[in-house]
Amino acid sequence: MxxxxxxxxxxxxxxxxxxxxxxxxxxxxxxxxxxxxxxxxxxxxxxxxxxxxxxxxTEQDWQAEFKKNLRPVQAGRVTIVAPWQRDEVPAGQIPLVIEPGMAFGTGHHATTRMAVEALGDLDLGGKRVLDVGTGSGVLAMAAAKLGAAYTLGVDIDPITIPIARDNARDNGLTSGIRFEEGTLGLANGGLDDDAELFGEAYDVLVANLYAELHDLLAGEYAAVTVPGAPLVLTGILTSKLELVQAALAREGFEDVQVRTDGEWVLVTARR
Ligand code: SAM
Missing domain, CATH: 3.30.70.1170 (Sun protein; domain 3)
Known part of the structure; x- marks a missing residue:
């Protein structure tokens, strides 16, 4: 150039x-x-x-510059790195490798980082985890690495599914994790066979979407989780927090807790 x-x-x-x-x-x-x-x-x-x-x-210089500036992301017990940064994971941290630039979810966004941190605060051992809006698969994979027995990641964007599957393979996650095109709730564009896709109720639900969608889906979150299951919701702008809080209250969720990073909020709750 x-x-x-x-x-x-x-x-x-x-x-x-x-x-x-x-x-x-x-x-x-x-x-x-x-x-x-x-x-x-x-x-x-x-x-x-x-x-x-x-x-x-040369275009090559730009690629090199991009790679040089991309830093590993420490999110609680997990460190997210690009494939060429595998050696940069600090001792004791759980490594999560994501090929950047393929789908949303490299860990560099505050919402992803907060969600991985929040998953790390839960006891996921042996649990069934549902990740709605999986993108790169980052949250589903974090849950799997944190001990979940079965994790399903769904996304309405079909492009993300093979990317998430590739990322899972790169992380050695070959069983107990599944990625499929789909969403919750037929009224919100779910696929006809969603009931079959989701199967038994989930012990934990994580979703990095946006406030208006959490509002629409809050009833579905209750329907697909077991009583007492923690919800981890993010993608919420601070200005839209009240909308999500009202939706959670409407559906009977309690113990609502809020974390903030800049203009972004993460909400946890249980029903
Ligand atoms: N989970 C990743 C993370 O935390 O970095 C990606 C989150 S990205 C902000 C939101 C993802 O949700 C996108 O991949 C988008 O295609 C997907 N999405 C948007 N609306 C959705 C819906 N109604 N149901 C399922 N996925 C949806």
């Missing part, structure tokens, strides 16, 4: 930006110490914008 690095900002060089477009620029970006101007080929530039420098950057 050919980049012309021009000193200044969009503001200070406003009068010159048109000259760059006229010279054949394919894109302009204000980043770092100046303006990055993208070209398909080197061109002779007018004197007003001749104070920059040409750079040849």
């Amino acid at each position: 050919l980049v012309y690095l021009l000193p200044g900002t969009f503001d200070t060089r406003e009068a010159h930006l048109d000259l760059l477009w006229e010279a054949g620029a394919t894109g302009l970006e204000e980043r770092g110490p100046g303006i990055r101007v993208y070209f398909d080929e080197r061109v002779t530039l007018p004197a007003e914008v001749a104070d920059g420098e040409w750079h040849e950057e």
Whole structure:
């Protein structure tokens, strides 16, 4: 990729930006110490914008930069790493390997991190865990690694399912974990064979969705879990917390506890 690095900002060089477009620029970006101007080929530039420098950057550099900046994520007892970071898991931590950039759920989002932490606070030994909106499969896999006997991850987006299955294989999780396209509640777009898919009631339910969907699904959460089962719900903006609290109260959930990370909230509750 050919980049012309021009000193200044969009503001200070406003009068010159048109000259760059006229010279054949394919894109302009204000980043770092100046303006990055993208070209398909080197061109002779007018004197007003001749104070920059040409750079040849390969796509490979961007990949390397991305990989270098991606840090392992410690979430309670679990450390989530990319495949090339397997050696960076601290002793005593449970490793969870996720190929980044494939589906939501690398652990870098506060909601995923809080949910993995909250799962680590539960005694999952021998339990049946349901993960609604599994994405990369991160929460289902965390539950499996934390001792769950059976974990089902469902997602309405079919693209996520093979990604989650690949991630599970990469983590050596070959039994007691299943990923399927589906959701809770026919009214919310569930598949016809959902009853068969979900099977017996679950001991724990985790869902990183969004507040409005938790509101719609709260009754389904009650229907697919055993009495007393902990719920771990996130994807909730602080401004929408009351909606989720009201939905949980409506469906008879108690012991509602809230954790916050920036603008994001995680709620746990039991019925
Ligand atoms: N569980 C992962 C995590 O915690 O990082 C991914 C969470 S991502 C925020 C939400 C996921 O929920 C997406 O993969 C999306 O396709 C899925 N989703 C959205 N609406 C859904 C629904 N009604 N039922 C099931 N999955 C849904």
